[in-house]
Amino acid sequence: MVSALDRSRVLALRMATQRLSSAPLATAADVVELLTCVQSQERDHAFYSLAMRSRRSTYAAVRREHDAGAFLRTHILRPTWHFVRPQDLRWILELTSPRVLAGMAGRHRQLGLDEPGLVDTVIGQTAELLRGRHYRTRAEIGTELTRLGSPVGPGERLGHLLLVAELRGVICSGPMQGPHHTYALVDEVVAPTPTRDRAEALVELARRFFTGHGPATVKDFTRWSSLTATDTRTALAELGDDLEQVEVEGQAHWYDPEAVPRRSPAAPTAYLFPTYDEVVLTYPTVGFPAAPDHPYAVRPDPFWAMVLSDGENVGLWKRTVAAGSVEVDVRLAPSLPRARRTSVRVAAQRLAAFLERDLAYAENKGTPPPWRG
Template sequence: MTRSTTGGLSLSWSQVTARRLVRQGLDIHSQSARPAEIVRALCGAHAQVASAAFWSIGLRGASLTSTEVKDALWTEHSLVKTFGPRGTVHLLATQDLPLWAGALLAIPPSHNGHSKEVRLTPEQTDEVIKAIAAALVDTELTIDELSDAVIAATGPWAGERVMPAFNDMWPRWRMALAQSGFRGALCFGPNQGTKVTYTSPRRFLPAFAPVEERSALVWLLKSYLSAYGPATPQHFAQWLNAPRSWARELFNALSDELEEVSVNGSLAWAVAGDTAFPSSSLQSVRLLPYFDAYIVGSQSRELLFPGQAAQRALTPSGQAGNYPVLLINGIVAGVWHQRRSGRWLDITVEPFDQLTATQRHELDGQVERMGAFLNAQPRLTLGPVIAGAHA
C-alpha cells in the first residue's frame, strides 16, 4: 500500500479483494458469528431464492445449520425478510430495519417503465399502504387475501390488472408493495405450504419508525463502503438501482466523511479513517450461491469476472448473481450447481482453470461444509455445468 501522486492511498485490486473477503466473512469461517451479524456485514442477504440466502449466511459460519438460520428468521426474529436494495427481496437484520427504511425512502423512486396512466399517484400509494398496514397489523395473509383486503379498503381502481409481471397482469395496488416494505407496513411471514404470506414488522419491532433521512443515508453509505469499498458513486447507484446523479450528490454532500483512494489507478472512495488494507491477497475457495451479496455488490465487474468468467457467469446484460460461482481468492473462477435427491447432495463444479492441490483440498472442505449445513451427504463432481441462469 502506497501513496499516490495526489497524496491518497494507492491500492492494488488484490488488496481490495482481500479486505472485502475479510469484511464479508469469506476469508475464514467464523466460529461465533450469528446470522444477524453476518447479514449486517453483508448489507443484507438477497433472498429471491430462499435456499441461496440461507447458504449465503451459512457458508460464512463454521458450524451454523440451515435450521439455525430459519430460527433466526421465523422464531427469534433477529432477521426479517422484506424489500431491500433495488426493491428486491432481502434478509435484513431486524435491528437495522428503521435505518434501512429511512435510507430506502430517501432514494428517488423508479417507475420501471410504467406509463403515467398505469402508475399509482402519490395519494393512491398512501391509501394502499395505509390499507396494507391495517390488514396486517396482527395477522399473516397470502397475497390473494391481502389483495382482497386492500381492494375492499380502497376501491376497484386498486384491483385493475394493469401491471405486467411474469407473463401475467397484476392488480395496480401491487406497485406499492416494495414501498410498503420501506415504510414498515409489510414484511414477509412464513409460507403457508407453497404460498407466500405477508405480515407487519411491528409485530416483533413495536417501536418501528424510519430513521431521519440524512442519518440513515450516512449509515447506509458507510456500511456499503465498509463491505464493498473502495467504490464510486456509480457503483453505489448500481447497487441500489438509484440515479447516478443522486449518488454523486450524496457523495459530495458527505465528502468530509469520505477519503479518496486510487485502485489500480482509478479514483474511488472509502470511509475516512477506515483505510487499513491487507498487504497481500488472501487464499480462499468458496462456493457462492445465486445472488450472493459479494458478487452483486462488488465492483468493478471486469476485475471480478475476468476473461471466461464474464462470458460464463454474467448475463448478456452484465448482471451478476444469476449463476452460483466458484470464488478463488476473491475472483470468480468457475460456476457450480447442486441437486438434492433424498439424503444425497450432488454438487457439480466447473472450474475455468486447473485447480491446484491446495485449491482442490479447500473445495472438498467447502463441499463438506455445505453438506453439514443442509444435513445431507454431499458428492462432488468436477465437470461442465449445464444449468442455465436464474431469472
C-alpha cells in the first residue's frame, strides 16, 4: 500500500537528504557525488550551494577543490552548465547527450553551422589547441582559432561549438584562470572509467537522482535528466523495492528512506538559496509554499533568488560583491515576524563569511526593481 505524505514532510525530507538541515558532508566533491549533477551556470553562486552542504565553508576552499579536478564544470544532462565528478562524466554523457544533441539541429542551422563537417573540424582544432594540458579560456580559444584561419572565431558560434564538444565528451573544465573558466581535454584530465550499457546506466542515474534528490516525481527526473517519462518508469520498475513510493498531493514520489539523515539541532532556520540551487530548481511538481504577501518581482529575474524561512518562501535576495564587502539586499514578506527576519540576516552573514567579506545588509521594502543590466 502506498502511504501519503504531506508537503511539509516532503520538504523536510529533501532538506535533510541534500544535507541542508542535516550534518554537512566533508567536501564539496562529496556534495556533487550525492547530487550527481549540480546546475552551475552561475558558477560562483553554485560554489555557495556546495558550501551550504559541506564543511568547505569558503569560496576559496570550494574553488581549490574545483581547480584540483575533484569535480568538473561542464555541459551535461541539459544544454547548461553542471558540476559533476570525473568518474561520473563519461557514462552520464553517453546516456543523456544523444537526446540533447539530437535536438540541436535547428540551432546549428540558425548559427550557420550545418555545413557538412564544419562542427567536427572546429572541435578537432579546439582539441589540438588544448592538447598537452594547455588550459585556455573561451576568449583565448577564439583568438587562436582566428590565427589558424578557422571558419569559426570568437562569438556566439564558438560558444555553441564548445557546448557541443562538452556534450560529446571531448572537453570539460580546467582550472580557473583568475575569474575565468578554462577548458581542458577530457582524455587528459579524466581517468578511464568502465563503460555501462544503456539499461544499466539508466537505472543507475535514476537511483542516484531519487536517492540524492528524493522524494521526487517522474516529472522532476525528466526535467533534470532530459530523459523520457518512459525511460524513467522503466528504471523505477527495475529499481523496485530499492525505493519507496509515496503520494504527495495526489502525485507519486519516490525516495530512499534509508538515505535520509537526521535533522541536525544546529540546522539554520533561514537560507538564501541561489537561483539555480538544486533544492529550489529540481521540483516543478511540489515546491516550497510562498508567504501570502510575498514581494514577487514584476517579472522573473535571475538576480533575485529565494529566501527560505522555516520551510516557507518568504522573499527575494540578491548580492553585490565589492573588494572588501558584500551587499545583500533582501525583500521580505511584510508579515514576517521580527525573529524570522533576524534569522534571514544570520543567513546573509553566512554568505558574507563564505565570501570572506564584511556584510552590508539592506532589508528594503516593496517589490524588487527589474534588473537593467
